[in-house]
Amino acid sequence: xxxxxxxxxxxxxxxxxxxxxxxxxxxxxxxxxxxxxxxxxxxxxxxxxxxxxxxxxxxxxxxxxxxxxxxxxxxxxxxxxxxxxxxxxxxxxxxxxxxxxxxxxxxxxxxxxxxxxxxxxxxxxxxxxxxxxxxxxxxxxxxxxxxxxxxxxxxxxxxxxxxxxxxxxxxxxxxxxxxxxxxxxxxxxxxxxxxxxxxxxxxxxxxxxxxxxxxxxxxxxxxxxxxxxxxxxxxxxxxxxxxxxxxxxxxxxxxxxxxxxxxxxxxxxxxxxxxxxxxxxxxxxxxxxxxxxxxxxxxxxxxxxxxxxxxxxxxxxxxxxxxxxxxxxxxxxxxxxxxxxxxxxxxxxxxxxxxxxxxxxxxxxxxxxxxxxxxxxxxxxxxxxxxxxxxxxxxxxxxxxxxxxxxxxxxxxxxxxxxxxxxxxxxx
Amino acid sequence: xxxxxxxxxxxxxxxxxxxxxxxxxxxxxxxxxxxxxxxxxxxxxxxxxxxxxxxxxxxxxxxxxxxxxxxxxxxxxxxxxxxxxxxxxxxxxxxxxxxxxxxxxxxxxxxxxxxxxxxxxxxxxxxxxxxxxxxxxxxxxxxxxxxxxxxxxxxxxxxxxxxxxxxxxxxxxxxxxxxxxxxxxxxxxxxxxxxxxxxxxxxxxxxxxxxxxxxxxxxxxxxxxxxxxxxxxxxxxxxxxxxxxxxxxxxxxxxxxxxxxxxxxxxxxxxxxxxxxxxxxxxxxxxxxxxxxxxxxxxxxxxxxxxxxxxxxxxxxxxxxxxxxxxxxxxxxxxxxxxxxxxxxxxxxxxxxxxxxxxxxxxxxxxxxxxxxxxxxxxxxxxxxxxxxxxxxxxxxxxxxxxxxxxxxxxxxxxxxxxxxxxxxxxx
Numbered sequence: 001x002x003x004x005x006x007x008x009x010x011x012x013x014x015x016x017x018x019x020x021x022x023x024x025x026x027x028x029x030x031x032x033x034x035x036x037x038x039x040x041x042x043x044x045x046x047x048x049x050x051x052x053x054x055x056x057x058x059x060x061x062x063x064x065x066x067x068x069x070x071x072x073x074x075x076x077x078x079x080x081x082x083x084x085x086x087x088x089x090x091x092x093x094x095x096x097x098x099x100x101x102x103x104x105x106x107x108x109x110x111x112x113x114x115x116x117x118x119x120x121x122x123x124x125x126x127x128x129x130x131x132x133x134x135x136x137x138x139x140x141x142x143x144x145x146x147x148x149x150x151x152x153x154x155x156x157x158x159x160x161x162x163x164x165x166x167x168x169x170x171x172x173x174x175x176x177x178x179x180x181x182x183x184x185x186x187x188x189x190x191x192x193x194x195x196x197x198x199x200x201x202x203x204x205x206x207x208x209x210x211x212x213x214x215x216x217x218x219x220x221x222x223x224x225x226x227x228x229x230x231x232x233x234x235x236x237x238x239x240x241x242x243x244x245x246x247x248x249x250x251x252x253x254x255x256x257x258x259x260x261x262x263x264x265x266x267x268x269x270x271x272x273x274x275x276x277x278x279x280x281x282x283x284x285x286x287x288x289x290x291x292x293x294x295x296x297x298x299x300x301x302x303x304x305x306x307x308x309x310x311x312x313x314x315x316x317x318x319x320x321x322x323x324x325x326x327x328x329x330x331x332x333x334x335x336x337x338x339x340x341x342x343x344x345x346x347x348x349x350x351x352x353x354x355x356x357x358x359x360x361x362x363x364x365x366x367x368x369x370x371x372x373x374x375x376x377x378x379x380x381x382x383x384x385x386x387x388x389x390x391x392x393x394x395x396x397x398x399x400x401x402x403x404x405x406x407x408x409x410x411x412x413x414x415x416x417x418x419x420x421x422x423x424x425x426x427x428x
Numbered sequence: 429x430x431x432x433x434x435x436x437x438x439x440x441x442x443x444x445x446x447x448x449x450x451x452x453x454x455x456x457x458x459x460x461x462x463x464x465x466x467x468x469x470x471x472x473x474x475x476x477x478x479x480x481x482x483x484x485x486x487x488x489x490x491x492x493x494x495x496x497x498x499x500x501x502x503x504x505x506x507x508x509x510x511x512x513x514x515x516x517x518x519x520x521x522x523x524x525x526x527x528x529x530x531x532x533x534x535x536x537x538x539x540x541x542x543x544x545x546x547x548x549x550x551x552x553x554x555x556x557x558x559x560x561x562x563x564x565x566x567x568x569x570x571x572x573x574x575x576x577x578x579x580x581x582x583x584x585x586x587x588x589x590x591x592x593x594x595x596x597x598x599x600x601x602x603x604x605x606x607x608x609x610x611x612x613x614x615x616x617x618x619x620x621x622x623x624x625x626x627x628x629x630x631x632x633x634x635x636x637x638x639x640x641x642x643x644x645x646x647x648x649x650x651x652x653x654x655x656x657x658x659x660x661x662x663x664x665x666x667x668x669x670x671x672x673x674x675x676x677x678x679x680x681x682x683x684x685x686x687x688x689x690x691x692x693x694x695x696x697x698x699x700x701x702x703x704x705x706x707x708x709x710x711x712x713x714x715x716x717x718x719x720x721x722x723x724x725x726x727x728x729x730x731x732x733x734x735x736x737x738x739x740x741x742x743x744x745x746x747x748x749x750x751x752x753x754x755x756x757x758x759x760x761x762x763x764x765x766x767x768x769x770x771x772x773x774x775x776x777x778x779x780x781x782x783x784x785x786x787x788x789x790x791x792x793x794x795x796x797x798x799x800x801x802x803x804x805x806x807x808x809x810x811x812x813x814x815x816x817x818x819x820x821x822x823x824x825x826x827x828x829x830x831x832x833x834x835x836x837x838x839x840x841x842x843x844x845x846x847x848x849x850x851x852x853x854x855x856x
Contacts, residue, residue, distance in 0.1 A: 105519045130838045203801045250845045353831050358827040389772070389773055403509075407784075414718070
């Protein structure tokens with residue numbers, strides 16, 4: 001871990017430079033797969049699944065029987081943990097509903113917004129060594145609360161054609177309406193166009209490798225929406241002199257174990273803490289199963305000594321971390337100043353992993369500086385707001401003349417006429 | 429205007445087909461302009477402005493002197509109209525602020541969201557025959573309410589190097605922080621990368637021609653956000669048998685006059701109304717300055733007789749109109765069923781032009797069926813929500829064991845360890 005002592009502001013960008021993202025060169029591959037699936041539907045999906053996942057499937061859809069058979073394979077204690085997490089995620093996201101509130105901007109002009117569901121959504125859950133059932137909670141629960149009528153889940157099958165039982169348990173728990181054994185580009189293409197088996201959706205959510213990311217970008221060009229641009233995960237830990245170095249290191253490593261391109265940054269006023277962290281880092285790394293990956297990430301990462309809290313806040317906002325841990329006793333000197341962050345974890349007993357799994361907040365968050373302009377996934381991401389207005393005779397008399405003038409000045413006479421006719425009807 | 433009598437559902441998509449969007453073939457042009465501006469800054473901007481706008485500028489930025497000189501050129505009555513509209517837009521968008529509300533998902537686990545501004549935003553206002561000052565209100569007012577510190581406006585200069593006075597009046601009224609004489613691809617590129625004169629921003633808003641649209645798409649690939657995908661404007665008017673045909677026609681033409689690719693659709697249970705509308709259409713068209721454009725749009729458009737209100741609602745949701753006018757006496761049979769629409773105008777005295785200018789709702793809305801998954805521009809569009817959590821000893825004891833189990837099951841040991849260390853510290 002590189003260390004810096006009160007670096008000059010004009011060096012911050014270089015110090016906190018995120019690992020370079022490879023240019024996306026998968027465009028042609030993605031386009032070819034999408035076009036094949038658009039034209040050949042299920043047969044193309046089965047061909048790609050055979051080719052890339054090494055499985056010959058007769059049915060792409062997971063049957064109720066398969067789900068019923070899988071659920072007893074999940075231990076009761078893991079089920080209880082998932083249910084606890086689901087309940088908290090549900091509470092926090094249900095709490096984000098907005099009530100219809102009407103405002104009369106002038107007498108006779110009532111305006112309001114209402115939250116409505118995105119009716120059909122697609123969730124992508126990667127395969128690989130570990131089953132990411134937690135992401136199913138983070139995406140499926142708000143989809144359900146929003147009121148989606150179709151919640152489609154795609155996840156690649158194992159070599160034996162099955163899906164991990166914990167994935168199936170979480171999916172049925174949150175109310176996923178259908179599950180398909182599909183991974184990679186073909187999963188995203190199937191949900192974009194729809195096939196004989198797989199329905200098309202309006203918006204696609206979820207993490208994935210470079211192929212999935214490129215496929216989601218392509219889906220955007222085909223008229224779908226996606227959750228947000230993807231990038232490697234990152235955490236910034238701000239710690240005061242009283243912070244426990246072992247907590248700090250465990251939090252840094254929680255991020256570092258995600259991948260070699262993860263970035264972790266420690267910001268502190270305490271040189272002593274930095275020294276302790278360096279020692280503790282070696283200790284914890286040595287015991288970590290994913291230490292090889294974590295070591296690569298740590299090489300890209302920095303511990304930055306900054307004496308001034310104001311300067312620390314400036315650095316936080318400039319970096320715009322996906323996860324920000326404030327391992328400090330006095331968070332108030334930070335909270336009001338923070339404008340750019342995905343999710344903020346406050347105090348020594350609030351590890352990032354709480355939000356990753358079970359506190360209730362969402363773990364799908366803006367990376368790569370996108371916290372400057374994107375929210376993490378929340379209820380908003382599964383809804384849109386429709387605006388409404390209802391105008392009375394008094395209302396149109398109050399605002400009509402202004403509309404006529406403005407429309408005329410913009411050269412839009414039909415716009416003006418729509419008001420004039422109504423005002424005239426009221427003069428009769 | 430084509431007419432249809434209770435068409436079968438499987439023909440709806442064809443009947444309401446939006447005018448085909450030309451494939452974007454401007455990619456190479458856009459990329460070249462962006463790269464030139466990234467490398468050559470202001471000088472490249474001036475070259476493009478000379479080439480495309482026919483103006484040689486010494487300063488790209490509009491000076492305070494220019495603004496002061498222009499304001500007296502706007503008539504007092506137009507100023508008053510703009511101020512009235514601005515006040516209403518301000519009321520409606522300020523009303524969309526959310527208060528911080530904390531929920532304890534379990535004892536000791538407090539979670540909340542806070543709305544924070546997107547600090548730097550760029551607004552693009554097209555040039556051309558009519559000055560679209562109303563769009564400045566729609567974008568500048570929520571930017572200001574959100575708390576943006578930089579609100580950059582780009583708009584192309586006239587041949588004499590000036591900007592329309594009504595544009596300058598609206599810009600200073602809403603609190604735009606700086607105005608540049610830039611149009612087209614070069615404006616979007618300048619706000620993407622920043623130059624010696626023009627600051628870079630995080631998110632770009634505003635309408636534009638195919639060049640601007642392609643440039644905004646390219647800005648997306650360069651790490652910026654944009655308001656939403658662009659498409660031609662559209663309105664669906666649902667009218668009952670009591671609707672005044674002249675109001676219906678004026679509303680249809682308000683949309684049709686925007687462009688030949690605008691789409692307008694009438695849905696009604698009344699054949700009599702359709703007949704009256706056809707006659708009235710000719711009458712109003714004959715008097716419309718932009719009748720040539722409006723006629724082309726009307727050719728692409730339909731009047732659809734549908735007897736059943738349920739079927740009407742299905743069609744509305746399938747089409748997902750940008751603007752939906754419910755020119756009916758009993759709106760209740762529609763409102764609860766509508767899931768997909770941008771902005772809804774309720775009752776005979778609520779023309780779309782009210783929302784275009786002065787009622788307070790926003791006129792930047794999702795076109796092309798994007799109302800299925802996008803909101804129109806609102807306060808959310810200029811903000812993001814940060815999530816926060818603070819966990820006590822009791823809290824981590826309540827959720828810690830579940831996190832340990834889930835993290836272990838996902839193979840993420842450092843995530844587990846971040847909790848284990850904290851739980852252990854509490855046992856001491």
